[in-house]
Amino acid sequence: MRENYELKILSPDQITIKAHSLRNKGARLSQICSVRTKDGFDLLYSYVIDYTFKNYKVSITEDAQIESITAIFPNAFLYENEMSELFGINIKYIALDYKNKLYDIAVETPFK
Amino acid sequence: MAKITKSPWLLHYDGSSCNGCDIEVLACLTPVYDVERFGIINTGNPKHADIFLVTGGINEKNKAVVKQLYDQMPEPKVVVAVGICACNGGVFKDAYNIIGGVDKAIPVDVYVPGCAARPEAIIDGVVKALGVLDEKQKAFKAAKKQKGENK
């Protein structure tokens, strides 16, 4: 049996609003990841409420700046630092910002 | 193996491996394989160790740590590279953050291949390392003696 999950599209300015409303519903932040597309990145935010798996896709351009959700979900700091280091995504207001030294890799933004 | 001249102590460090080899190194120390019967003890302190077991292909951040551990070990010392990625990078060779083998960071004496290296192979490698250790010890003593005569 395969899991039925939802995958919805969000605009970049809705990221924090959605995170707020999900936190109020008792959701857990499951993961954030990004995918390189032709002219930018797709960010995928996944939340879990009981057994429902909710995913939100945010398409951004290469030089766009997005807002961190660490103020809402503190565990987002690892995912956001990972994205900014490996993909070079510009994220502001990360609670614990490693300044691109989370993995401390030798190459610069290998996934960009 | 004719005889062992001393009870060597091991230091084990995971140098960016998949930890499969690390588990096998630990499995060597536990019942069934049990290298402790040769007098070999796993230590956590590099200053007590004679043999350094390194697994994995070493990444950029780990390079300095491995070097430092190696420098902290007293002479004579032997390095065993456990697993194919410790030998030359193995399946991770093309990955961007792997330097490709322990010998790119520190001098290696014994190579143990396998993915993951089997406990039997690791024990063989350790026994081989004992031979190298004996030779190094002899050379070390001879050098020390000569130094004393020159004084």
Add this chain to the structure above:
Amino acid sequence: MSKRSIVPFGPQHPVLPEPIHLDLVLEDEKVVEAIPSIGFIHRGLEKLVDKRNYKDYLYVIERICGICSFMHGMGYAEGIERIMDVEIPDRAKYLRTIWCEMSRLHSHLLWLGLLADAFGFESLFMHCWRMRETILDMFEASTGGRVIFSVNKIGGVLKDMDSAMLKSFVEMFDKMEEEVKTLTNVFLKDYTVGSRLRGVGILTKEDAILNGAVGPMMRAAGIEQDTRKLGYAAYGDLDFDIITGKDCDSFARCEVRINEIFQSFNIIRQAVDKIPQGPVSVDVKGNPNGEAFVRLEQPRGEAVFYFRGDGTEHLNRARVRTPTFANIPSLVKILEGCDYADVPILVLTIDPCVSCTER
């Protein structure tokens, strides 16, 4: 206020089988803050999709971690099967379930051993690892490998287990169960073990959700959630309860894992009873085009896989969010306010798998 000092912990530490670094901010003997720093094992495996085709990448993704190597391979196979809309034979699903539970067994026994080692109970460590060898022998008999199995394939599994082998496994598990019971009684009833674990590292239900804890970490806080209940592989046909703890401390996490060992024995027995006959794999042609999420319950908790293909033989993106990565914020949380001497135990109670975390 007393003076603050920073003590570095790791990357090389006697209690850590793998390198992770923590900067512990201490006030006398109490930890007030812990700042994790990872990256000692980051290899960049997610990027290797550019260099290996999607069939070969299965062998790379298995090597993310040597403990749950089977489950990483299975997650990848399930993800690609979902994108390509391949339905695998029922027998393959059951075989995957059996190997999954065997992985859980050996992982939990390994963890119990490391925990015993962390509080200095060496003989208990040796006993746990001796039990674990029996399971590794079974793995070797059925897949050919002790640690890395490479038995998954896109469209099923590569090896079959005949009924004689399955029957002998169940007999071995019956025998093992008794031994494991005596062994785990030491963890559950021994006074000294209890004194190191009880009341240490409390992670409340609210904190667990807020910090995104998964697996036994979450269930020990009383949250009833087990990804196996989604019914992937053959779990939908099997009957099992979700194991939870109530004390939210290290002891509860230990108890949850111990109970999961016995649950795994039961699941394997059921699966062996119900396993249907038939082929174990189907042929897969073409290249993946599309995207899919897959969630699995690994020994350490929920793992999230995401794959995207664009119709070529190289995937566009492979992403694995491993359970330890999700548990690190909880580790930081439980370290705040703990005694300095309890740090090694607390690091171990999240069951850290650093190779998974950093990929």
